Amino acid sequence: MVMNELFADRAAIGSESRLAQLFGGQLGPDGIKFSAGNPNPDLFPTTQMQAAFNTAIDTAGNHLFEYQEVAGPIHLRQQLANRGHQTAGINATADNVLVTQGGQQAIDLVAKLLLDVGDEVAVEAPTYVGALASFDQYSPTYLDVPIEDDGMDVDALEALLQDHPNIKLVYTVPDFHNPTGVTMSVAKRKRLVELAEQYHFYILEDTPYRDLRYHGKSLPAIKSFDRHGRVIFISSFSKILMPGLRVGWVIADELVINKLRQLKETSDLESPAIMLHAVSAFLDNNDLNQHVANMLSTYRHRLDAMLTALKAYMPENVHFTQPDGGFFIWLTLPEGVDTQSLLQNVVMPQAHVSYVPGQVFFAHQNIKNGVRLNFSGVNEQQIDAGIKRLAHALSVTTVHSA
Numbered sequence: 001m002v003m004n005e006l007f008a009d010r011a012a013i014g015s016e017s018r019l020a021q022l023f024g025g026q027l028g029p030d031g032i033k034f035s036a037g038n039p040n041p042d043l044f045p046t047t048q049m050q051a052a053f054n055t056a057i058d059t060a061g062n063h064l065f066e067y068q069e070v071a072g073p074i075h076l077r078q079q080l081a082n083r084g085h086q087t088a089g090i091n092a093t094a095d096n097v098l099v100t101q102g103g104q105q106a107i108d109l110v111a112k113l114l115l116d117v118g119d120e121v122a123v124e125a126p127t128y129v130g131a132l133a134s135f136d137q138y139s140p141t142y143l144d145v146p147i148e149d150d151g152m153d154v155d156a157l158e159a160l161l162q163d164h165p166n167i168k169l170v171y172t173v174p175d176f177h178n179p180t181g182v183t184m185s186v187a188k189r190k191r192l193v194e195l196a197e198q199y200h201f202y203i204l205e206d207t208p209y210r211d212l213r214y215h216g217k218s219l220p221a222i223k224s225f226d227r228h229g230r231v232i233f234i235s236s237f238s239k240i241l242m243p244g245l246r247v248g249w250v251i252a253d254e255l256v257i258n259k260l261r262q263l264k265e266t267s268d269l270e271s272p273a274i275m276l277h278a279v280s281a282f283l284d285n286n287d288l289n290q291h292v293a294n295m296l297s298t299y300r301h302r303l304d305a306m307l308t309a310l311k312a313y314m315p316e317n318v319h320f321t322q323p324d325g326g327f328f329i330w331l332t333l334p335e336g337v338d339t340q341s342l343l344q345n346v347v348m349p350q351a352h353v354s355y356v357p358g359q360v361f362f363a364h365q366n367i368k369n370g371v372r373l374n375f376s377g378v379n380e381q382q383i384d385a386g387i388k389r390l391a392h393a394l395s396v397t398t399v400h401s402a
């Protein structure tokens, strides 16, 4: 008997088809991987974090290993509320904060809170694949909103809202968007909040990259314009400290936080207290802004190197975004090119380079000519060599085949 016949429908949807596609095949010894999405482990503050773990254990002793508070320690929630104020212009107290196991759990809990089968969700096209995987579990109806160089096309969203006034949730990654790298303008942030008021929906603002800005000035969070609890803000320490900590957080209205807390409890009772107390001690004893500032120059050089190489080598019919931060650049190849088969048949075997084919980032998986390139995990020499090889492979194939 095939036991997976007993699995629920939601186990058949989503995760396999989406997340599995992210991590492509093997590359040879001269391979260059632009397909990753990880922070650079050389930049992890491991020594300081080790001290923070010791401080957490020395301070709390046995109590650290007991069951504790679902929402996370009050001191950490206060630290996160303060950070939201300092770095994103958000007015919040510890009661507005829920600590989660990474931003991913926060997205998953918001999906659990808001979505029933068939509910209408507007997402950027393309968007973060892990959010789609979480939303997929509830079989929503996806409505695509195009993305422009200054973020989500809010005019297109408004047109969509006129036809679909029951849209419940608008999901956006406003800062250094995954996968395109673009950032939403302040005017669009304000307009989005106005639309949420007018059309009665929640905005899920997912922003793990917002502190990783290499050029220009930081923008206020969408949440900072929120007057009536319409915005659920999510961030994470995965990109600015270490992803293995699995520490993220939500800032939202108390009503939303209380419900999310109940939903988290049914899922894991609470996050591991040792992680949360260690992160809290790290924040007490180190200057996180200084740590982030130290990382920026490494990533800035990589971003600049990739943009320089793209300008120098790419054929003219390949468009690329020009982000000011984050981890990713998005290529748009001529229409008709399928970047998945191109990767397998040409780019990996001939150029020994990998990228993530763009299809997976679209809710309907209907657009095939996009490519996500990661620059945070490769050094400048690799970037120059890899983009040159990729551009060569593209110019001898796509230019002629499209």
Ligand SMILES: Cc1ncc(COP(=O)(O)O)c(C=O)c1O
Pocket: 037, 101, 102, 103, 104, 105, 128, 130, 173, 178, 206, 207, 208, 235, 236, 237, 238, 243, 247, 248
């Ligand atoms: C846009 C976005 N949101 C959320 C996440 C989840 O990250 P984590 O769960 O490690 O905080 C990621 C990770 O890549 C991401 O790119």
